[in-house]
Every structure is written in structure tokens, then in C-alpha cells.
Amino acid sequence: MSALEAVGISKYFYEPVKFQVLKSLDFKIEKGEFLALMGKSGSGKSTLLYVLSTMDTDYQGTLYINEEQVTGKSQNFLAHFRNEHIGFVFQFHYLLQEFTALQNVMLPALKLGKYAKSELEDRAYEKLKILDIQEQAGKKTNKLSGGQQQRVAIARALINDPAIIMGDEPTGNLDSANTSIVFEIFKELTEKHQQTIIAVTHDDEFAKRADRIIEMKDGMII
Amino acid sequence: MFRLSFQIAKTQMLERPKQTLIATLGVTFGIGMFVFMVSFMTGVNVLLEETMLAATPHIRIYNEAIAAKTSVLDEYKAGEAFVNVVHNIKPKEEKQNIKNAFQMVDYLRADERVLGVSPQLTSQVFYNFGPIQINGTLVGVDIFEEDKLFDLESKIQTGRLENLLTSSNAIIMGADLAERLNMQVNDKVTVSTPDGTLKLLKVVGTFRFGVGAIDDSKSYTSIATVQKILKEDTRYITDINVKLKDYYQAGQIAREYDRKFDYTIEDWEAANASTLSTFLLRDIITYAVSITLLVVAGFGIYNIMNMTIYEKMKDIAILKAMGFAGRDVLSIFLIQAISIGLMGAASGLLIGFLLSLWIDGIPFETGGVLSVDTFPVNYDIKYYLIGLVFGLLTTGLAGYFPARKAAKIDPVEIIRS
Ligand SMILES: Nc1ncnc2c1ncn2[C@@H]1O[C@H](COP(=O)(O)OP(=O)(O)OP(=O)(O)O)[C@@H](O)[C@H]1O
Ligand SMILES: [Mg+2]
Numbered sequence: 001m002s003a004l005e006a007v008g009i010s011k012y013f014y015e016p017v018k019f020q021v022l023k024s025l026d027f028k029i030e031k032g033e034f035l036a037l038m039g040k041s042g043s044g045k046s047t048l049l050y051v052l053s054t055m056d057t058d059y060q061g062t063l064y065i066n067e068e069q070v071t072g073k074s075q076n077f078l079a080h081f082r083n084e085h086i087g088f089v090f091q092f093h094y095l096l097q098e099f100t101a102l103q104n105v106m107l108p109a110l111k112l113g114k115y116a117k118s119e120l121e122d123r124a125y126e127k128l129k130i131l132d133i134q135e136q137a138g139k140k141t142n143k144l145s146g147g148q149q150q151r152v153a154i155a156r157a158l159i160n161d162p163a164i165i166m167g168d169e170p171t172g173n174l175d176s177a178n179t180s181i182v183f184e185i186f187k188e189l190t191e192k193h194q195q196t197i198i199a200v201t202h203d204d205e206f207a208k209r210a211d212r213i214i215e216m217k218d219g220m221i222i
Numbered sequence: 223m224f225r226l227s228f229q230i231a232k233t234q235m236l237e238r239p240k241q242t243l244i245a246t247l248g249v250t251f252g253i254g255m256f257v258f259m260v261s262f263m264t265g266v267n268v269l270l271e272e273t274m275l276a277a278t279p280h281i282r283i284y285n286e287a288i289a290a291k292t293s294v295l296d297e298y299k300a301g302e303a304f305v306n307v308v309h310n311i312k313p314k315e316e317k318q319n320i321k322n323a324f325q326m327v328d329y330l331r332a333d334e335r336v337l338g339v340s341p342q343l344t345s346q347v348f349y350n351f352g353p354i355q356i357n358g359t360l361v362g363v364d365i366f367e368e369d370k371l372f373d374l375e376s377k378i379q380t381g382r383l384e385n386l387l388t389s390s391n392a393i394i395m396g397a398d399l400a401e402r403l404n405m406q407v408n409d410k411v412t413v414s415t416p417d418g419t420l421k422l423l424k425v426v427g428t429f430r431f432g433v434g435a436i437d438d439s440k441s442y443t444s445i446a447t448v449q450k451i452l453k454e455d456t457r458y459i460t461d462i463n464v465k466l467k468d469y470y471q472a473g474q475i476a477r478e479y480d481r482k483f484d485y486t487i488e489d490w491e492a493a494n495a496s497t498l499s500t501f502l503l504r505d506i507i508t509y510a511v512s513i514t515l516l517v518v519a520g521f522g523i524y525n526i527m528n529m530t531i532y533e534k535m536k537d538i539a540i541l542k543a544m545g546f547a548g549r550d551v552l553s554i555f556l557i558q559a560i561s562i563g564l565m566g567a568a569s570g571l572l573i574g575f576l577l578s579l580w581i582d583g584i585p586f587e588t589g590g591v592l593s594v595d596t597f598p599v600n601y602d603i604k605y606y607l608i609g610l611v612f613g614l615l616t617t618g619l620a621g622y623f624p625a626r627k628a629a630k631i632d633p634v635e636i637i638r639s
Contacts, residue, residue: 079546079550097537
């Protein structure tokens, strides 16, 4: 079963001049696959990831997630879809500053409303523990280091047990020890829970251990 | 979902207590001033209205001298072939009385919306004071009926109301008039009518309405006395004054009577149209100023919300990336605006009430002209409700537009930059 299928995905930017960032991309990612997305800076990795995440709907082509077509769906539908099925880790570990680490992790789950609040708290704490930052649970996130914030952001992406976890350089801010931890977590998620990982990375070591590498150049897959 | 939006809204507001407080105070000030000003202004209006009604009948029926609209010529030479022009038509020599007045009085008394009916006749007179003559009116009334209309008992300064009945040729005189004539109870005054009749009358009391124009020119006597002075029969009546149970119905009832009777019917609102229009002006100014205050407060909220949303752009993008829909973001910011509105409205109503209490306690010296000793305040709950509704409306609107903008933010654009 495919977790994600892209059919003829193209995207243009019109400012400052018309320019095609994504050039009719076709690919398929299987469920439980750990995929590393590589390529030079400016090759269109982030842009592609935003399209795949359903946040960016301004593209041509068709996108299927869990064999369901998401292209052309309403913003409200996509918001709910993201909430339930996609976990996203940003390039620059965005967290809500006035909430604690634990609250940040809980937010997507509170939004989903599948579990009671007390249960959620336990689950969120569990995720923090997996990433070894449970000690920081009660701290406001602006009091955390860059690496700690990134780990909180990863925990947040995992909280709803999404089918696909997308990361834009999710380990960019981590030392090799922590990168290793995150890699192991991702690996376990794909193997044990059949979750799918798509991670943009510049780290060759990290990429080598993934199931598959997709390399991009000038908006095309090579 | 609402609880989550509320939680996020609350966290964001508590994170920036200063801005929240300033926005709230803006609303507090606007609504507080609105409630205070409206309560005070309408208090003044009610007081003046009551003072006015203390001396004006709700409905007055009289026979107005009107020049005929058509001349006799029209009756004689009518038709297409003629154009009749008569300059300056004057009223006919006619008595200014109401015929079958007492029948009418009975009819009016039977109307269940009517509280009292006082038939009377008025004569212009001169009060002779040595060589000086003071112009005034002498009103013949059934004093107890008139008392029902205007509560004369409470307006008597010296003497007694009943004395008007016990002694003949007695009058009760306006207090200022009595002072000008240097009259005390039991003194005698000579009045003369426009046609030269003289009459000696005995002062048995004085009254004060608190309306200068009445207190320094009017006197009451019995109907029979005025009829004698005017050399008219005992059926001669010029005015019928009516008091209603609900004086706000006066206009409607007056129109009804106007269709039924042949005389001029005037309700108190028509009689005091100029005064009432100043009330209206005052109301308009009050509302204009208060609404301006509220709108300014609204702009304050609008600004602060815009600023908040600008600063929170990144957070909004993250929320949307995590699966919050546009309407969730909208509700988060709308909740903030409405919370500010509610808190501001509640404290504003309280402040308005306290200011009202404060001014209600300040002594207001009117020299006995008005029947109050502190500033008048109207505590009608209606104005508190208007303040609340308008305050929430302004803050709701002021919050809605920035919130809608927030809901439309494209997360990709924010995250990419
Ligand atoms: N909003 C935009 N408007 C116009 N051009 C853009 C915009 N965002 C990105 N680009 C351009 O699109 C191309 C792809 O950008 P993208 O961010 O996807 O690269 P990337 O592969 O993620 O690079 P990096 O490794 O540096 O993150 C670049 O040439 C970039 O300049
Ligand atoms: Mg990038």
C-alpha cells in the first residue's frame, strides 16, 4: 500500500520572475518507508515538502495520501487531515513560546480531541521521554536550547501517531548523539508501527541509513 | 474545540497583560462614560419633563379664534367663472367658549384612560397695585378638580385650598405675583378686566409651581366669580384640561378627540414642542459623544488586535500546520476581543453606576425652582443594556476584522520566510 503518491507535481513561483521550482515530479512512497530527501540548496526540497504536507495547495498535478486524493480538497478538510495524519517538523523548530514544552506537544492532540486530557498528558510526557527531554516538560519553550526545542518539535509531530511524519532537516540542530537517537526513533516508527518518514537532510550519514534516498536537482528528481 | 481556543486565547492574553489591560480600559472608559452621561442627561430630561407637566395639562381643549378660510363672497359667487380674492379675513365676532362644555366633561370623565377633567375659564386681568397695574390671568376652576390635575395641595405656600370655596370672591395667587403686589393672606386686591369691569377679591392663599411664567401672573378663583366678572352665564367655559393615566398616550388620544370634537385639542407634547426638541438635541449629543467614545475604544482594540496578530504570525502558521483550521484561528482571536469587550463592559457599567451615584449625591441649588436638592439621575436599566450591547458589538467588530485576517494567513508563506 502506498502512503503517498505524487503524479505530475509542478509548481511555479511568479515573483520576482516566473520560475518553475518543481518540474512534473512523479514518485510513490510505500507505507513504512523511511525516505531521505536530498539535494543542493535551492533545489526545491522544502517547496516539495510543503506541497506534500498539504499546507501548500498552489501546485499542478495530483497528490494522494493513504490512497486518498487530497488535491482539490477544502482548506478545512486539509486542516483536519493534517491534524490526524501528518506530523511536521520544521527546519527551524517552531514552537509556541508562551506554552510549556508539554503543552506544545499536547496541542495537536487537544485539537484532534481523540483522547481525554489527562490521558493526553501522559502520552505527551511519554513522547518527551522517548526524546529524552522529559525534564524540560514544564518549561516555557523559550527557555530551552535550540537542540532541546527541536526535540520538543519532533515529539509534537509524533503525538497523534500520524501516518506520515515529514521533517525539513529535523536533525539540523542536533549533535551526532541526538541525531542518532532521532534516527533510531524514526527507524522504530517505520518498522514497528508502519509509519512513513520523509526527511529532508544534508547529512550523508543520516541519509545512508534510510530505506531510500530521493535526490533533487533544479526541481527534478535525479 | 471551544475550550482549546479559549485556552490558547487566554494564554496569549495573559502573556501580554499590559496590552490587554489598555484595551480593556478603553472599553471601560467608553461604556462608563456612556452610562454616566446618558443616566445624567435623561435624569435631567425626566426632571424637566415632570416640572413641565406639573404645570401643563396632558390635553387641553379650547376654542381658538381662527379666521375663516373662506369668505361670504365664496358662498355668494361660487363656480368656475369666478376668482374671489378677499384680503385679510378676520375672525367673526364670536364668543371664545366651549358650548355644552359640561356634557363634554361628563363624556371625558367616562373615558377610562382619563384620570381627571377640569373645566375652567380664563380671563386676562390687570391686578391693581396702587397706581401700577400688573398684567396677569385669572382662572376660574373647580379647585378640587384642578387639584387632581396638578396636585395644588403640595404647591400651596400660604393659606389653604378649601378657603376658595368657603368665602366668596376669594382668590389663590401665584407666590411671585403676591410678592410683587405685596399681598398677604386676607389682603384684598382689585382686578380689572379688559372691558373695564372692576372687582374686589380677597387673597386666601398663595401657590408656587416652580415655573416663573405661572407663579408671577396666575391666580385661581371659582368658576362663578370669573363668569360674573365676564358677565357671562353659568354655562360659560373656555377651557377643559384633561389629565391622563399615561401621559405618553396624550398625542394619540388628542387625535382621537380631535376627530370627535369641533374644538382645538392640544396635547402637552404639541404645547411644549420647542422644549421637547431641546430634549431631543441633548439626547442626540449625549449619544453622539458616548458612541464616539465607544468607537475610539473600538479602534484601540482593533489596533491592539492587529498588533497581536502581526506578532503572532509565526504561531498562527504553526497552528495551521498542525491542523488548526481557519475558523479555529478566527475563534482564538475573536475570543480575545470579546473577552476584552466583556471585561471592559462589566467594569464600565460598574464605573458608570458609581459615577451616577456620585453625581446623584452632589447638592444642586435651584432656589426652589425645581423640586430637587441633588443632581437628577435616571437609573433606567435600559441604558446599561444599551451600553453592554453596544460595547460588545464594537469590540466584536473591532476584533472580527483582524481575526479574519489571521484566519486567512497562509502558513507556507510565513514558514518559508
Ligand atoms: N516564496 C518564494 N518566491 C520565489 N522563489 C522562491 C520562494 N521560495 C523559494 N523560492 C526559490 O525556490 C527554489 C527552491 O527553494 P527551496 O526552499 O525549496 O530550496 P531547498 O531545496 O529547501 O533549499 P535549502 O536546502 O537551502 O533549504 C530556490 O531557488 C528559492 O530561491
Ligand atoms: Mg529548505
